[in-house]
Amino acid sequence: MKKILVIQNKRIGDVLLASLIAENIKLVYPESTIEFMVYDYTAGVIENHPLIDKIILIKEKELKKIPNLIKTALQIRKAKYDIILDPYAKFQSRIMCLLSGAPQRIGYKKKDKNPPLKFYTHNVSFLKEKSHPCGKSLEDRVHLVTSVYPIDQPVYVPKIYLTETEQQYSKLQSYDKPVIMFGILGSTPQKSMPYKYITELIDFVTVTFDVYALFNYSPHQKDDAKSIYEACKHKDRIIFDIYEDNIRGFITLMNKCKLLIANEGGTVHIAKALDKPTFTIFSPYVLKEHWASFEDGKMHTSVHLLDEKPDLFSTDRDARKKIEEDPSFLYNQLSPELIIPKLNNFLKQHF
Missing domain, CATH: 3.40.50.2000 (Glycogen Phosphorylase B;)
Incomplete structure (x- = not known):
């Protein structure tokens, strides 16, 4: 059974769109456990998601401090993930991927085509243009998965899951x-x-x-x-x-x-x-x-x-x-x- 981590340390909309990564990677590994690392103020959009087994909350300002970043990266390493997907692809998340020790690390290719450090095992290029009505930002996130794991019918529509109590809001x-x-x-x-x-x-x-x-x-x-x-x-x-x-x-x-x-x-x-x-x-x-x-x-x-x-x-x-x-x-x-x-x-x- 694969243990998978998605690092999406960005804003609310980005976290919601990144939930598509869980939807699609689950099609590849149905028995996997999927965890999301997100800023604490963004977690609400993925709460109660049936395909996300754990939400790891971090504070944006704290993660920008190098000692805290290294500490978080070592905690990720200790958790022994099999796959890490990084739709954020910024300094903090790239460092966490580099130090994670995960056999498969998937992230976006940056302008530095030959970086001195190998942050990812799979460098995925952004799509040049959209080809699906979901829009390019959503399509790029799905492409992060499908470029490594071919999927016959990818999921392009993110969903929010409400509890019964939430549905009765009055x-x-x-x-x-x-x-x-x-x-x-x-x-x-x-x-x-x-x-x-x-x-x-x-x-x-x-x-x-x-x-x-x-x-x-x-x-x-x-x-x-x-x-x-x-x-x-x-x-x-x-x-x-x-x-x-x-x-x-x-x-x-x-x-x-x-x-x-x-x-x-x-x-x-x-x-x-x-x-x-x-x-x-x-x-x-x-x-x-x-x-x-x-x-x-x-x-x-x-x-x-x-x-x-x-x-x-x-x-x-x-x-x-x-x-x-x-x-x-x-x-x-x-x-x-x-x-x-x-x-x-x-x-x-x-x-």
């Missing part, structure tokens, strides 16, 4: 209209729209459709969320007093909502894994082809500035200078006037 029961989850703020400033634009979108939805809007945001963004709420015209259509401050709580809440409208990020991947319709607003600084998964124009669709104003990404020197001098320049070009027609069409298909 905080929205008293509301007599469908609830739309709004991911009003991105995980970083470069993934967040200008607040006045967010307010316009919320006003449009609450006026045009017979629904309630429910805000999602990180706990440290509460003051920003409150200012957006205060700027909205139809507060009676906004649910502001229901909030979950952890990933698992958000998952159970999202499961009871009709759909999600959000900046691109982990919440979008969570909604898709729950089989909820999504409308994604991409940061102009994010490659849509990498992260736009399963888009069909109905269940999942998105908007990206490159689709609406491709000339802004030209070689024009003045435009380039503005982009370099002001990181918010491109986001300011993605105005509600560009988003609302696509959003309206999307919502009409679901209401």
Whole structure:
């Protein structure tokens, strides 16, 4: 029986997508035990996963300290894994793979084609382009497995597994209209729209459709969320007093909502894994082809500035200078006037 470790020390969405590694490696070794090493604040997206036998929690700041990194690597070595897969492929995870002693170590090939240290026994190249509707980021993770272990029918759709108690979540029961989850703020400033634009979108939805809007945001963004709420015209259509401050709580809440409208990020991947319709607003600084998964124009669709104003990404020197001098320049070009027609069409298909 194989003992397998997946090291995915990155953000919430990355951990959820990496769960596909468990789905696919289990097709190769059905009797294997699979463990995931993840940052403690990301574990909620893989809790209760039937194919993940153990979740090893680590703290991001602590792992960046060299003594702690070496200690963790030696603990991995002591555990005697047969296979380690590293979809993270950064300094910390590469060191852990190198010192693990695992007979098979699978990770992505980096730009240094001939590194002085042999971190992996199998160096896998990133795909040059996507060939599956799941999007390139998901396809790359599946490819990490299938490039070493041929699989006839790989799994491309990540899932979140709810307990019976979580499925009975009842905080929205008293509301007599469908609830739309709004991911009003991105995980970083470069993934967040200008607040006045967010307010316009919320006003449009609450006026045009017979629904309630429910805000999602990180706990440290509460003051920003409150200012957006205060700027909205139809507060009676906004649910502001229901909030979950952890990933698992958000998952159970999202499961009871009709759909999600959000900046691109982990919440979008969570909604898709729950089989909820999504409308994604991409940061102009994010490659849509990498992260736009399963888009069909109905269940999942998105908007990206490159689709609406491709000339802004030209070689024009003045435009380039503005982009370099002001990181918010491109986001300011993605105005509600560009988003609302696509959003309206999307919502009409679901209401």
